[in-house]
Amino acid sequence: MIKILVMVLSRLIASSLLLMPIAGLANSPALPSEDSVYFELPVVLSATRLEQPMLDTPASITVIDREMIVASGAREIYELFRMVPGFQVGSDNGGVHTVTYHGLGDQFSRRMQVLVDGRSVYTPAVGLVEWSNFSVDLDDIERIEVVRGPNAASYGANAFLGVISIHTRHPTVEQGTQLKVIRGGNGIEHYRARYAGSAGPLSFRASIGHRADDGFDRRHDSKRSTLGNLRAEWLIGSTDRLEFQAGFNDGRRQDGFIGDPLQNPRAKADSTHFGMLRWQHVFQPEHELSLQAYYNYFDRKETYGSGFFIPTPSPVTQRRYDLELEHRFSPHKHWRVVWGGSARLDQVDAPLFLGVSRPRLQNHLYRLFSNVEWHLLPALNFNAGVMMENNDITGTDWSPRLALNYRIRPRVAIRASISKSVRTPSFFENNVDWKMPIAGGGGATALIFLGSDTLQPEKIIARELGLIASTANGVFRLELKAFRNSLSQVISTSGGAPFTFINKSSATVEGLEGQLQWRPTPQTRFILSQSNGRTTSDAANLVASTPSATTHLLGIFDLGNRYDASFSFTRVSQMEWLGEGNLVPSFRRVDLRLARRFGARGNEGQIALIVQNLMERHIDFRDQNRLGRTGFLQLELPL
């Protein structure tokens, strides 16, 4: 019986084996075919994604990469710019941060273009950057490129003292879910979840978080906010890519001082969001066309005034609509051209500050730009760029730039460049009309600020002579530059009650600065940034605002056994911030980070201890802000 069963079974198996090829061919996980070699691919590293080698860039650029971001121990984005030669950072309070280059800065980073994935985020009303209102977090950032110097020809309006271009992480750089918790002294709480995944031609990355801290000691400046962002990319065929981004940040920030008639202790309720769509068509790796549109929204509700003035609601709503077209191509192997245009509408509703009679101000801004790169000789690279801008406030302005890079050896180049840029006055500078009702005044008001409506743009002419060098094995990389920036028609406040803004001063900032990177072993990296400079001007406050020397040293160590350590040393010589800022005596700051990674390699979690400002208590931006030591623990868990 069993014998018969075995026979029948073996017959069945044999016949099914005979039939299998056909069934198998249709359904089985196929053998790898020749198509595993000859499949078609879209262009991934197209011209916009490829960076120009440092030896040939027309401007001095400092890159803050992911490793530096992590090693810096920074908890907020603005802190990273300490690492950039010549940059200073400060905090007017725990939620208002400022970043400037060679001084010339007040509580607002007014003279800086800041882009997040090509989206300009400085606010139209004051031209400032709300660093603590970003919808992207430090962990969303892949790298930051900082152009030290004006670069309107490439980056558009407000690229005056410098350009900060933030690139967020592509959805395919990391996958899966990650949770992150930061807890520490000073009420530091930060919770974050991130998910990244892909499905066929669609890849996406979303993160959401909540963050809070208590700001400075003895100041009414704690903040808490909820933020989130989404980045999705859809590949259409082999030539087109559609990218969508959106984000929000909602929170409350305290501000003000007891007894101050304007800066009364108060809470600012901020709400921001944005949406962006970008379409890119790649004809050839070096020939592409992109069209992007975005919308930024910012809304603040707060109530100004106490004591002398009747507390008055001062809502501010700002909107930006922007459409930009860019075309890159290479007409000849020695030539590369980028050109494009954009149209922008900025809208501000701020009745208390800009006058109740004109609750909405608008500015239309149109821009045409082009940059031509010409490799005259293998060792000689010539860049010429120009931007023409027309806006409702100051009319038409031109911003040209010329740069010549010459490779004296294969890895050593010198650069000479000259560029001119303008900064259009903000609505607040040009159109302010701020009256406050006087307490017990029977309806009488006091005029605090009144704009002249006749401001001209600030102008800068920047001259640079640079040296870029590296060793073949990448152990040393050096970038040095001597610079001379001549500013004119600099806008400052004037008079008193009412104050106004005028094109008042001229200034020349000159000096020598650079960055040296040293990788003695693959596990160790040092990055030294040094800047020495001075400002000469008819305005004493501009002279005093520039520190004579700033130093930053970042040390990164892979200690083995999955331990990482890093330190960040900062030294800034005496400087006096403009606006609400004060004299900040020379100070030194040391931050330390020690981390241990765990879990599967490539999808690791980690726990890190970070101590900021280990050495000395010092003034930050204004007298009332005393920065002490802060420590926090950070836990990252991949799920």
Place this chain on the structure above:
Amino acid sequence: MEGNTRAKGFYRPASLILSLMLLAFPVHAQDVIWVIANPEHAAHGQFIQGLRDSLSKATQSIPTLRLLRPAELAGISIPERPILSITVGSRAAEFLNKAKLEPQRELHALIPQAAYQKLYPQWKTDSLASTHSAIYVNQPISRLLRLARLVLTDSPRIGVLLGPWSRIHEDELKRTGKVVNIHTIGAKRQLIPALQGILPRSNLLLALPDPTVYNRSSAHAVLLNSYRHRVPVLAFSRSYTRAGALLSLYSTPGQIGRQTGELVTRMATTGAWKLPPPTHPQYFSISINRQVAYSMGLSLATESELSVQLNAGKSSP
């Protein structure tokens, strides 16, 4: 797809009948070579063109080529026994392998090494000698590593990501001592952690064809992550170079067709029709992405210079 439909509906019983017919009435058509391919497939078309061009240069008489689609193996009205069957690509090889025809000489061209070894697990033994052979579609590891050495200025720290199919190369890669980071993944979702594991420790990513690792949807992850780590990619197709690999070493279907034609000509000349052992493509091309090289600050010789150097150094280890 049409072929598949036919295979399901018609081929199954027909192949059995055909097999029986061939057994019953063996017809020796010594002057016919079967070329089993799908001419609509661009790569097959180029292969056939390369084969024909090569055979047209032959001075002696060459058996007639008879072009068959894989599914048509079942529909042959006059059973014949070719002197040689050339399959083009994996699917044709699989059809012929499973068709259970009378034993014949089979040359499997344009087939991944892994596919051939899977179809003929006995490939290493003598049982297949002189009757079964292949001209693989993939490049030999030794040639790839020689090219890596020509491109890298630093001492090589080559990273390789292997998948279920490309892991057949693992031993060979390890033996060279030049590949320091080898990581094997079993599923597509393991790709990014694996990349992040090996890229920080490598100065070149050697991409070997394996649909689990390198496919259309993984190209973004591979190229963006490697560029982010400033690790150039040595890939396996012109398309991969265009997408953003620093360079690729590959053989076009036409080049493999040419090599096949030259082999046929040699066998026809001797009349012995003995197949040599399976081999990698003899002719190859190199394509360089100059934009990527420029951006990474790498100065490379031209494609033709590298080809000459690669051919010149092929005898050295």
